[in-house]
Amino acid sequence: MSEKPKEYFHAIHIVSDLCTGCTACVRVCPTEAIRVRHGKAEIDPQRCIDCGQCVTSCSFHAIVPRSDSLEIIKKFKYKIAIIASSYGGQFTEDISYPTAKKALLTIGFDDVAEEAFVTDFMISLIRSYIRENREMRPILSSNCPAVVRLIQVKFPSLLPNLLHVEAPMSILTQFMRERAKRLYGFDDHDIGIFLIVPCVAQVTAVHQPEGTYKRLQDGAFSIGMIYGLVREKLKKMDDFNGNIDTYENGLSWALSGVESDLVDTDDIRALSVNGIDNVINILSRVEDHYLDQYDYIVLRSCTNGCVGGGLNVENPFVAMSRIKKMMKNAQHKELDFSEFVALNQKGAFIVQPLEQRSIMELDKDFKQALTKMKKLNEILIKLPGLNCSACGSPTCYALAEDIVQGKAELEDCVVLLRKMNYDDDNKKGDE
Amino acid sequence: MAEYWNISDEHQEEAKTFFMHAPEPEMSLNFDIAEKDFTNAGKGSAELKNILKRLGVNPEILRRIAVASYEAEINIAAHSVGGTMKSYIYPEFVYVTFNDMGPGIENIEQAMTPGFSTADELVREMGFGAGLGLPNIKKNSDVMHLKSERGKPTKLEIIVYYY
Numbered sequence: 001m002s003e004k005p006k007e008y009f010h011a012i013h014i015v016s017d018l019c020t021g022c023t024a025c026v027r028v029c030p031t032e033a034i035r036v037r038h039g040k041a042e043i044d045p046q047r048c049i050d051c052g053q054c055v056t057s058c059s060f061h062a063i064v065p066r067s068d069s070l071e072i073i074k075k076f077k078y079k080i081a082i083i084a085s086s087y088g089g090q091f092t093e094d095i096s097y098p099t100a101k102k103a104l105l106t107i108g109f110d111d112v113a114e115e116a117f118v119t120d121f122m123i124s125l126i127r128s129y130i131r132e133n134r135e136m137r138p139i140l141s142s143n144c145p146a147v148v149r150l151i152q153v154k155f156p157s158l159l160p161n162l163l164h165v166e167a168p169m170s171i172l173t174q175f176m177r178e179r180a181k182r183l184y185g186f187d188d189h190d191i192g193i194f195l196i197v198p199c200v201a202q203v204t205a206v207h208q209p210e211g212t213y214k215r216l217q218d219g220a221f222s223i224g225m226i227y228g229l230v231r232e233k234l235k236k237m238d239d240f241n242g243n244i245d246t247y248e249n250g251l252s253w254a255l256s257g258v259e260s261d262l263v264d265t266d267d268i269r270a271l272s273v274n275g276i277d278n279v280i281n282i283l284s285r286v287e288d289h290y291l292d293q294y295d296y297i298v299l300r301s302c303t304n305g306c307v308g309g310g311l312n313v314e315n316p317f318v319a320m321s322r323i324k325k326m327m328k329n330a331q332h333k334e335l336d337f338s339e340f341v342a343l344n345q346k347g348a349f350i351v352q353p354l355e356q357r358s359i360m361e362l363d364k365d366f367k368q369a370l371t372k373m374k375k376l377n378e379i380l381i382k383l384p385g386l387n388c389s390a391c392g393s394p395t396c397y398a399l400a401e402d403i404v405q406g407k408a409e410l411e412d413c414v415v416l417l418r419k420m421n422y423d424d425d426n427k428k429g430d431e
Numbered sequence: 432m433a434e435y436w437n438i439s440d441e442h443q444e445e446a447k448t449f450f451m452h453a454p455e456p457e458m459s460l461n462f463d464i465a466e467k468d469f470t471n472a473g474k475g476s477a478e479l480k481n482i483l484k485r486l487g488v489n490p491e492i493l494r495r496i497a498v499a500s501y502e503a504e505i506n507i508a509a510h511s512v513g514g515t516m517k518s519y520i521y522p523e524f525v526y527v528t529f530n531d532m533g534p535g536i537e538n539i540e541q542a543m544t545p546g547f548s549t550a551d552e553l554v555r556e557m558g559f560g561a562g563l564g565l566p567n568i569k570k571n572s573d574v575m576h577l578k579s580e581r582g583k584p585t586k587l588e589i590i591v592y593y594y
Contacts, residue, residue, distance in 0.1 A: 157490030361487030
């Protein structure tokens, strides 16, 4: 029981000086990971899934997403950028996608690849995985790191249902690394591979991947930061024609609805869900075997999928509309995936079963947990049930839980405290 | 009065002892289920699931309890004029009873056949009534006891052990 808890990397951190203790973040956190104690918000690293909800909710810029500084690429001889698909939806339509992609070569990268390139390969990989694991249906998509962590903390019984295959950007990373070694003769340590990502969960996944056998990438930059740098360059760059390949067809990866449409076929029924609250609701129904009629469920923590990630600059609906337009106008390209197939046959894309990260249980010992549960219920009756969060816990239930765990006191409830003071005053008046 | 019993082989002894003399539960929960109220039917099992998660019940066992109690709750909403779900939590198992106010099951054996359903159109439109309710409850419980007769209230009790 004295097992040392695993330490978790998080790409979100609180600037205490800016925090007013307003509890806006406490109320939006889907795993109840935040408490305001002594007037400042604190995140429980065990519970945080890096979904980024708190970042968006904070009016005081006190919760900041962390991504790497571009400086770190200088440590490597050959620097490769891999762009997440939502990147394509960030630019106004006067800037062509090839130009926006090419611009990355002007800010210090030697090569640039895009997630969209592997979409067709991913779809076939997912389909064959579903067909080989029929007894596990529904298979749950594992591309969104926030969803994977959500399942670890709140729905551990569903861990076996996760698609146990690397995410597209990690698959691409392995391919690009092999390619740089083969074509240019670089050693492993000469090559730096960096993801340009739409959300903090992806930053966390780069620094502390779940299930991968080794860390694949060397850093993660936010789309917003790269966008700022690239825009400066674009002004000076002549519109760039040709000689860089783009794969608009595959940009579907940024949109959760389109991904499920692509996987869906005669013998595979797919469902698409986005937005963290919807995801929680659906997972609870999967737990009850209520959605067994689906073979595959695409789950994305953000609105509309990755275009809704907090590190993008454009509104998720506008970005989605742009990407859809690009996909519509794109020409179909036959791509050669033979090297991916070879890597897959070597088992390069397999991930290990994930461990649960249980936050729900009141105690490791069942009898102790039961005692705490009874105490919790006794406390709950006393609390006002307003769920006002003024105590610093998200709900009255969470406060009761915190009290039972010795992390808070009944007097933290301002409503109760006022009532107690009022009763005291009355007593004094009677004397 | 027709009756149906199903007790898993490994829990015969415990079940017999329990039904001869049921000890005081550690905790109990009550839920009312109204006729055709599919918006709220399922909340009792969701609440039970939530509590058992906090008690640290093994995720796989938890899923069995959730499925069995959810199906039973939906059954009351779909087929009866309303009833109650009562959950009793013990250190080694959970015992859940479902009592409705009728109209009872005509033929239990038939109702236990996968795919057989008497659900009306409204229920089917809501996505229920696939005829898998009772078979699913049997599959996901260690003890299942169903007592029913046409024109009488129905009583269903289930036990799921944590081991």
